[in-house]
Amino acid sequence: MDYQFKEIEQKWQKFWADNQTFKAESNSEKPKYYVLDMFPYPSGAGLHVGHPLGYIASDIFSRYKRLKGFNVLHPMGYDSFGLPAEQYAIQTGQHPAITTEANIATYRRQLDQIGFSFDWSREVRTSEPSYYKWTQWIFMQLFNSWYNIETDRAEDITTLIEKFNASGTADVKAVCDEDVKSFLPSDWATFTEEEKQIELLKYRMTYLRESTVNWCPALGTVLANDEVKDGFSERGGFPVEQKKMMQWSMRITAYSDRLLQGLDTIDWPEPIKEMQRNWIGKSVGASVRFKIDDLRLTNKTLDSGLPTPDYIEVFTTRVDTIFGVSYLVLAPEHEWVAELTTPEQKQDIENYIAQTKKKSELDRMADTKTVSGAFTGTYVINPVSGERVPLWIADYVLAGYGTGAVMGVPSGDQRDWLFATHFNLPIIQILDSQKEIEVQADPTKEGKYINSGFINGLTYKEAVPFLNNWLEEKNVGKAKVNFRQRDAIFGRQRYWGEPIPVYFKDGLPYLVQEEELPLILPEIDKYLPTETGEPPLARAENWVPTDGGHYELSTMPGWAGSSWYWYRYMDAENNADFASKEAVEYWKDVDLYIGGSEHATGHLLYSRFWNKFLKDLGYTKEEEPFKKLINQGMIQGRSNFVYRINDADGKPTNTYVSAGLKKEYKTSALHVDVNIVENDTLDLNKFKAWREEYANAEFILEGGKYICGVEVEKMSKSKFNVVNPDDLIERYGADTLRMYEMFLGPLEQSKPWNTNGIEGVFKFLRKFWRLFHNEAWEFTVSDAEPTKAELKSLHKIIKKVQDDIERFSFNTSVSSFMIAVNELTDLKCNKRSILQDMVVILSPYAPHICEELWVQLGNDAGTLSYTAFPTFNPEHLVEDEFAYPVSINGKMKMNLNLSLTLPQPEVEAILMTNEQFQKFLDGKAPKKIIFVKGKIINVVV
Numbered sequence: 001m002d003y004q005f006k007e008i009e010q011k012w013q014k015f016w017a018d019n020q021t022f023k024a025e026s027n028s029e030k031p032k033y034y035v036l037d038m039f040p041y042p043s044g045a046g047l048h049v050g051h052p053l054g055y056i057a058s059d060i061f062s063r064y065k066r067l068k069g070f071n072v073l074h075p076m077g078y079d080s081f082g083l084p085a086e087q088y089a090i091q092t093g094q095h096p097a098i099t100t101e102a103n104i105a106t107y108r109r110q111l112d113q114i115g116f117s118f119d120w121s122r123e124v125r126t127s128e129p130s131y132y133k134w135t136q137w138i139f140m141q142l143f144n145s146w147y148n149i150e151t152d153r154a155e156d157i158t159t160l161i162e163k164f165n166a167s168g169t170a171d172v173k174a175v176c177d178e179d180v181k182s183f184l185p186s187d188w189a190t191f192t193e194e195e196k197q198i199e200l201l202k203y204r205m206t207y208l209r210e211s212t213v214n215w216c217p218a219l220g221t222v223l224a225n226d227e228v229k230d231g232f233s234e235r236g237g238f239p240v241e242q243k244k245m246m247q248w249s250m251r252i253t254a255y256s257d258r259l260l261q262g263l264d265t266i267d268w269p270e271p272i273k274e275m276q277r278n279w280i281g282k283s284v285g286a287s288v289r290f291k292i293d294d295l296r297l298t299n300k301t302l303d304s305g306l307p308t309p310d311y312i313e314v315f316t317t318r319v320d321t322i323f324g325v326s327y328l329v330l331a332p333e334h335e336w337v338a339e340l341t342t343p344e345q346k347q348d349i350e351n352y353i354a355q356t357k358k359k360s361e362l363d364r365m366a367d368t369k370t371v372s373g374a375f376t377g378t379y380v381i382n383p384v385s386g387e388r389v390p391l392w393i394a395d396y397v398l399a400g401y402g403t404g405a406v407m408g409v410p411s412g413d414q415r416d417w418l419f420a421t422h423f424n425l426p427i428i429q430i431l432d433s434q435k436e437i438e439v440q441a442d443p444t445k446e447g448k449y450i451n452s453g454f455i456n457g458l459t460y461k462e463a464v465p466f467l468n469n470w471l472e473e474k475n476v477g478k479a480k481v482n483f484r485q486r487d488a489i490f491g492r493q494r495y496w497g498e499p500i501p502v503y504f505k506d507g508l509p510y511l512v513q514e515e516e517l518p519l520i521l522p523e524i525d526k527y528l529p530t531e532t533g534e535p536p537l538a539r540a541e542n543w544v545p546t547d548g549g550h551y552e553l554s555t556m557p558g559w560a561g562s563s564w565y566w567y568r569y570m571d572a573e574n575n576a577d578f579a580s581k582e583a584v585e586y587w588k589d590v591d592l593y594i595g596g597s598e599h600a601t602g603h604l605l606y607s608r609f610w611n612k613f614l615k616d617l618g619y620t621k622e623e624e625p626f627k628k629l630i631n632q633g634m635i636q637g638r639s640n641f642v643y644r645i646n647d648a649d650g651k652p653t654n655t656y657v658s659a660g661l662k663k664e665y666k667t668s669a670l671h672v673d674v675n676i677v678e679n680d681t682l683d684l685n686k687f688k689a690w691r692e693e694y695a696n697a698e699f700i701l702e703g704g705k706y707i708c709g710v711e712v713e714k715m716s717k718s719k720f721n722v723v724n725p726d727d728l729i730e731r732y733g734a735d736t737l738r739m740y741e742m743f744l745g746p747l748e749q750s751k752p753w754n755t756n757g758i759e760g761v762f763k764f765l766r767k768f769w770r771l772f773h774n775e776a777w778e779f780t781v782s783d784a785e786p787t788k789a790e791l792k793s794l795h796k797i798i799k800k801v802q803d804d805i806e807r808f809s810f811n812t813s814v815s816s817f818m819i820a821v822n823e824l825t826d827l828k829c830n831k832r833s834i835l836q837d838m839v840v841i842l843s844p845y846a847p848h849i850c851e852e853l854w855v856q857l858g859n860d861a862g863t864l865s866y867t868a869f870p871t872f873n874p875e876h877l878v879e880d881e882f883a884y885p886v887s888i889n890g891k892m893k894m895n896l897n898l899s900l901t902l903p904q905p906e907v908e909a910i911l912m913t914n915e916q917f918q919k920f921l922d923g924k925a926p927k928k929i930i931f932v933k934g935k936i937i938n939v940v941v
C-alpha cells in the first residue's frame, strides 16, 4: 500500500491512548528523566504552527530517552486561570470555567493530532479545585513561615515565636519589614493576641503591605504596568491613577542571594541568567547617615506616626567618594520631604513635586540628560568630613531603590556632575590622577585620593573597607548590600484566579483551616467590581467564613499556579499531599525544560523562589527546579501581499498586479490570506471568493501567474499569515509536520514559517515507506545479510542522530535522515536488519509511520517505544581500503589501493608484482621497504 498517513496516524494515536503507552512508571528500577514543557494558557484561538515547536522538540527528546532505557516523565496540562477568559465573561456573561473547558478541548484535540507522547494520566489544570487546593496550601505554608538569616532558610513561624518567648528580638536575625519593634521577652508576654499578630505579619513570608497600584476607575480594576500606556488603560483608553492599597506580597527578596548563586549551578541560556541577575540587581556598597542640621522640628512626630528624623540615610556604591559630596538629594516622594522643607522653599518644592508626578518611573530612569530639582532649604552634615551640604530633591532619585536618598558627588558621577553644574554647586576633585573631572571614573584604575581627609594617599581597594569600618565604629553607617529586586505583589482584584485562603477579623488576616481547602471560587452574578470599587468576589452571596468576618476578596496572580506545577505532575492524583514524598524523592527535579524566553523574570524566577521555599521546609529535595532550560525561538509569520493598482488620482482600482511588475504602477500592498497562496503564487479563484470586494478583481500576471510579495512579520490574525497545524496535518500528516518544524532551523533560533519546503519532507517519508515496499506497494523485506555499504549507511545515521539529539540539534538530523534514505534507496536495500534499526532511529521524529512499519516487520506486540536505540558500532564506519602513497627514495611516485587489513609481507608481494611500480624501479632491487599501515609505503633502492 502507498503511504496512507491518515489511517496510520489515527490508528497509532488510538493505540497509544488505549494502551496508555506513555504513562510514566511511578516506581521503577530505570533511571528517571523528566522532560517538561511550559504548559499553555488555553486561549480561544487554539494552536498555530509556532506553538508546537517546543513541544515537538521535547517529544523527540522524550521518545529518544525512552529508547535509551529511561523512565521518562513527559506530562502536559493547562495554566487555565487568566484574564482572557475573564474578559470574555465580562462581555458575554459566559462563566470563565465554561470558556476554559471549551478551549482546553480544542487544545487537546490539536495536541493529540500531532502525536505527542504525553502522559495524560497526570494532566493538571490550575483552575481545578483539586489543583488549586495545593496552591492555596503552599500560600498557607508561606504565611506560616519566616526567613531566618542565621540558618539561611525559611522556617516555621513557631521557631520565631519561641525566640520571642525566650529572648525577645535580641537574637532574631530575619528578613522582615523595616518597622519591626525591638522588645524583651517580658514585653512579648504582655502583648495582646492582636499585637502579636500585627508583629508576626511583619516577618511572614507572605504579608500585607501598602503598595501603589495602577487603578483604573472606569474599568474598576487594577492594571499591570504593561496594561497602561502613558497614563491611560491600553484597553479602552481610560485614565489610570496611582492608588495605595493593602496588597499581599511575597518576600522573594529573602532569597535574592540564593537566587543569584543558584544561577551558577544550572544549565540555562546565558541571556536568561543575565536577565535574572540584572533583575535581582545586587549592589555592594554602604549606607551612610547624614545628620540634619538646624533641626527646627524637635519633639514632633510626622503625619506617618514616625518620630522626627534626625538624619538622612543614603545608599552608595562609592563610599570612597564621600569627601567629594557637595549636596544630598531625596526622591521627590521621600516621606520626609515636606517636613524638611523650610517655609521659604515650600512653594518651589511643591511646584517641583507637581511637575514630577507627570513622569513615570521608567521615564525618570531613562532620562539622563534633563536636569531638574529643587532645594529644600535644609542642610545636612557629612559624617566623615563634617562639611555642611544642602539637601535637594530631584526626580533622578527613585523612591523605591536603596533608601530613596543619594549623596551627590559631582566629580564621581555623570548625573551628579550635570546636576552640580546646572545648579552651581561645588565640584570637589578627589583623585590625584584626574586632570579634569572624569565622570564615571573606574575606581580600580584611578590613582590615590586627595582632598579626602584621612583617606588621602590610599587607593580604592584600601579606602573602601577602611571607610566601612570607620562608619560602623562611629555608628554613622556600615557596609550594605542592596538588591534592586522588590518583594512580589501577590494578588489582583479579579475573579478568575485562586481565592487567597485568608479571612479578616477585626482588621487582621487569619488563615482558613487546612480542612477547609480548597477554598472554592464562589459563583457571582457579574464578573465586574462592585459599584463601590470592591473586587468581583465582593458580589458572592453567602460566602462567609465559619469564624465570621469576611474572606479576602482579591485572588492570586497569574503566576501562582505555575510556580509549582512540575511537582504536581509527579503525583497528580494525590488528595492527601501536593505530591507524595516518594514521588518527589524519585523524580526530584526537571531534567529538561523547554519554553519561551518571555518568562525570564516572571515564571522562571517565581518558580525558583517557591522551589527553594518548599525545599527549606523539607517538602522537596532540590535547590533548583529546572536543571537544563532551552528557549525555543519564535516562529514568525510569512505574510503574502497583493498589489492593488491606484489610478492617477491615487484612487484604488480593482486591478492587481503581480509582484514582479509592480514597479511600473502606483500600487498599495494588501495582506492576502496565506492559505490561498501556494509557493507565493496566488490562487485567483480562491482570491475572488475570499472577500466580496475582490469578487470582480482583475489581474496583471507574469508568466501566466500572479506572484505575491513576501514579508516576515509576527504571526497574527490581522496579518492573515496564521498557519494552522490542523490544515497541514490534514494535508501531509503529523509526522511530516513534526519533521518539518524541526527542519526549519535550530530550535533556539527565531525563524519565519514557510510552508514551501514541507512537500520535500513529505516526499522523504514516502521514500522511506518505499524502502519497505516493492513496485506494487507490497510490503517486502529480505532476511539476507546486509552488505558493508548498507551497514555503513546505517551506522553513520545511528551516530549522527544520537549525537544530534544529545546536543538538542534537531534540525541537523532531518537532512541526515534524507541522505541515509537516499543511500539505502540507491543500494536497493530492503534488508530487515537494516530497516528495523532505521525505524527505531527515526521514530522519535516520525513516530506514527515508524510504529506502523515496526509492526509490519513482525513485532506484533505493538509499540516500539520501549525497545532499545540501536548501538553504534564504529567498525562499520572504518574504511577498508586505503590509497597508499608509494615513494621511492623519498619521492612520491604513485598511489596503490590496498585493503587496510593486509600485513606487510602481503603488501610487499603485491607491490613487487605491480607493473607501474616495476617501471619506477627501473630494474633495481629494493634495499628496504618501510610500511606504515594506513599511511605510507616508502621504498629505498
Ligand code: ANZ
Binding pocket: 282, 283, 315, 316, 317, 318, 321, 331, 396, 397, 398, 399, 400, 401, 402, 403, 404, 405, 406, 407, 408, 409, 411, 412, 413, 482
Ligand atoms: C555616590 C556615588 C558616587 C555613586 C559615584 C555612584 C558613583 P547601583 O549600582 O545601581 O546600586 N543611587 C542610590 N540610590 C539611588 C536611587 N534611589 N535612585 C537613583 N540613584 C541612586 O548604584 C548605586 C548608586 O546609585 C549609588 O552610589 C548612588 O550614587 C545611586 F562616583 O553614591 B552613588
